[in-house]
Amino acid sequence: MTQRKGEKTTISIQEHMAIDVCPGPIQPIKQISDYFPRYPRGLPPTAPPALSRTGSLRSTSTSQKSEGPATDPKQDEDDLDQAFGATALVASKKEEEPDVEGYDSDDSTTLGTLDFSLLYDQENNALHCTINKAKGLKPMDHNGLSDPYVKLHLLPGASKANKLRTKTLRNTLNPVWSETLTYYGITDEDMVRKTLRISVCDEDKFRHNEFIGETRIPLKKLKPNQTKNFSNCLEKQLPIDKTDDKSLEERGRIMISLKYSSQKCGLVVGIIRCAHLAAMDANGFSDPYVKTYLKPDENKKSKHKTAVKKKTLNPEFNEEFFYEIKYADLSKKTLEVTVWDYDIGKSNDFIGGLSLGINANGERLKHWFDCLKNKDKKIERWHTLTNELPGSGYND
Numbered sequence: 001m002t003q004r005k006g007e008k009t010t011i012s013i014q015e016h017m018a019i020d021v022c023p024g025p026i027q028p029i030k031q032i033s034d035y036f037p038r039y040p041r042g043l044p045p046t047a048p049p050a051l052s053r054t055g056s057l058r059s060t061s062t063s064q065k066s067e068g069p070a071t072d073p074k075q076d077e078d079d080l081d082q083a084f085g086a087t088a089l090v091a092s093k094k095e096e097e098p099d100v101e102g103y104d105s106d107d108s109t110t111l112g113t114l115d116f117s118l119l120y121d122q123e124n125n126a127l128h129c130t131i132n133k134a135k136g137l138k139p140m141d142h143n144g145l146s147d148p149y150v151k152l153h154l155l156p157g158a159s160k161a162n163k164l165r166t167k168t169l170r171n172t173l174n175p176v177w178s179e180t181l182t183y184y185g186i187t188d189e190d191m192v193r194k195t196l197r198i199s200v201c202d203e204d205k206f207r208h209n210e211f212i213g214e215t216r217i218p219l220k221k222l223k224p225n226q227t228k229n230f231s232n233c234l235e236k237q238l239p240i241d242k243t244d245d246k247s248l249e250e251r252g253r254i255m256i257s258l259k260y261s262s263q264k265c266g267l268v269v270g271i272i273r274c275a276h277l278a279a280m281d282a283n284g285f286s287d288p289y290v291k292t293y294l295k296p297d298e299n300k301k302s303k304h305k306t307a308v309k310k311k312t313l314n315p316e317f318n319e320e321f322f323y324e325i326k327y328a329d330l331s332k333k334t335l336e337v338t339v340w341d342y343d344i345g346k347s348n349d350f351i352g353g354l355s356l357g358i359n360a361n362g363e364r365l366k367h368w369f370d371c372l373k374n375k376d377k378k379i380e381r382w383h384t385l386t387n388e389l390p391g392s393g394y395n396d
Contacts, residue, residue, distance in 0.1 A: 110138055111138050111213035111234040111235070112134050112138060112173070112212065112213060112234050113136060113231060113232065114134045114198065114200060114215060114232055115132040115133050115229075115230070116129065116130060116131050116232075117129075117228060117230065118130075118217065118228050118230070119222075119225075119227045119228075120191060120219070120222045120224050120226075122225055123225075124184075125184065125185055125186050125187060126182055127182065127183040127196075127219070128180055128181075128182050129152055129164070129180065129181045129198075130180045130181075131177045131178075131179050131181065131198075132176070132178060133174070133175060133176040134148060134150075134174065135173075135174050136173060136174070137173045137174070137175070137200065137234075138212055138213070140202035140210050140212060141171075141202070141204075143171065145172060145173060146173060147169070147202055147204070148172070148175050148201065148202055148203075149165055149167065149168040149203055150166045150201075151164065151166075151198075151201060152164040152181055152197065152199075153196075154195070154196060154197070154250075155195045155197050155216070156194075156195075157250040157384075159250050159251070160278060161250055161251050161252045161276050161277060161278040161352075162183070162250055164181040164182075166181065167179065168203045183275075183276070184253065184276070184314075185253030185254075185255065185275050185276070187382055190219065191219045191220060191222065191224075194218075195216050195218045196216065196217045196218075197214060198214060198216070198217070199211065199214040199237075200214065200234060211237050212234065213234025213235055213236065214234060214235060214236075214238065215233075215234060215235060216238070250384055250385065251277065251278045251339070251351050251387055252276045252278055252313070252351065252352055252384075253275045253276055253382050253383065253384055254271070254273075254274045254275075254337065254382070254383055254385055255272040255273050255380060256270065256271060256272065256337065256356070256367075256380070256381060257378050257380040258270075258335075258356070258368070258371040258378070258379050259371065259376065259377060259378040259379065260327060260371060260372070260375050262375050262376055264322065264324075265325075265327075266322050266323055266324040266325055267322070267325055268321070268323075269321045270318075270320045270380070271292070271306055271317045271318075271320075271337075272317065272380065273314070273316040273318070274290070274313075274314065274315050274385075275313075276314070277352070278351050278352065279313060280341035281343075285311040285312060285313060286312070286349075287308055287309065287310050287311065287342040287343070288308070288309055288312070288315050288340065288341055288351060289306050289308040289309070289339070289340055289342055290305070290306045290338070290339050291303060291304065291338050291339075291340065292304045292335065292336065292337050292338075293335070293336040294325070294333055294334075294335055295334050295336055296333075304321035308342045330371075330372060331358060331372065334355050334360075335355065335357060335368075336353065336354075336390040337354055337356070337390070338350065338351075338352070338389065338390060339351040339353065339385055350389055352387060353388065353389055353390045354384070354386065354390065356368045356383075363381060367381045367383070
């Protein structure tokens with residue numbers, strides 16, 4: 001374009017924007033359709049070249065068609081469909097692959113591993129959990145280290161009463177605890193339906209403790225009286241589905257003995273011990289005692305009470321109570337057992353309770369029937385205390 005002398009130079013707005021904003025050659029912006037091209041059948045003569053079955057370029061221009069041998073239009077369409085279909089497949093595979101450099105991985109490998117062993121002592125109804133060590137824990141503090149400890153819960157029915165924990169080790173990502181934590185009162189029924197949740201946490205003095213990772217072991221994987229070793233990668237915190245957990249909150253365990261004495265014509269109830277009771281006092285303990293009722297109790301004379309044990313969550317009572325009753329009437333009776341925390345100057349706190357009798361179920365029903373079937377034989381069983389008050393029509 002030539003410019004006459006004396007004329008003013010004019011620049012269109014398109015040229016102005018191209019000069020100011022895009023000083024170089026303007027590149028077309030890619031759209032998502034570029035990765036998944038869709039061409040209708042019967043392409044125009046100016047369509048871009050496509051790959052043939054042999055991998056060579058096949059042109060669809062009219063000039064090349066006139067110069068070369070005539071080609072079948074259906075053949076061209078098939079070639080185009082195959083070529084663009086393969087291109088779309090490759091593009092979709094590329095998009096499925098994660099960007100390794102930009103991928104912020106927070107999977108179990110970054111949380112660390114935990115070495116531990118489990119042993120179910122069937123004879124003593126005890127589950128021994130030995131926490132050995134952890135390796136490569138995720139740093140949680142500003143110094144690049146952590147102050148880790150391990151806590152255990154039994155699911156379902158997790159509560160503070162069935163929580164156990166190790167000591168805290170300071171400033172380490174590879175702690176060695178070598179500490180054994182024991183659950184008492186574990187029954188064969190628990191081994192079938194319970195899951196042990198093992199969590200590793202970071203202790204903070206001035207704020208809430210932070211969760212690092214966890215692993216869960218269904219107790220049915222363990223064989224009685226055989227130690228099983230584990231080395232598990234820690235996982236992110238898994239939600240507890242409370243809709244599936246229809247059980248009541250656990251408040252501890254109690255060992256009870258039952259015996260019907262033919263000689264004395266009565267039922268002998270033994271309150272032996274409790275374990276992992278819920279803490280009801282501010283000092284982290286309770287002052288527990290146990291009460292028993294044999295119901296229905298029209299005269300309200302069936303109440304028995306143990307002595308109070310101070311500042312303990314694992315009291316031993318070893319007390320027996322006698323109920324004079326005919327053997328035939330036992331099938332109509334229900335034994336209610338409740339555990340309380342003794343308080344001075346205010347009402348005592350309910351810790352947990354249970355009922356044994358024909359209306360019970362599971363281990364409680366089985367314990368009652370075994371007592372009825374085996375006269376003059378003392379039968380001891382562990383039972384779980386729940387937050388449901390038996391008979392809920394009375395208070396302490």
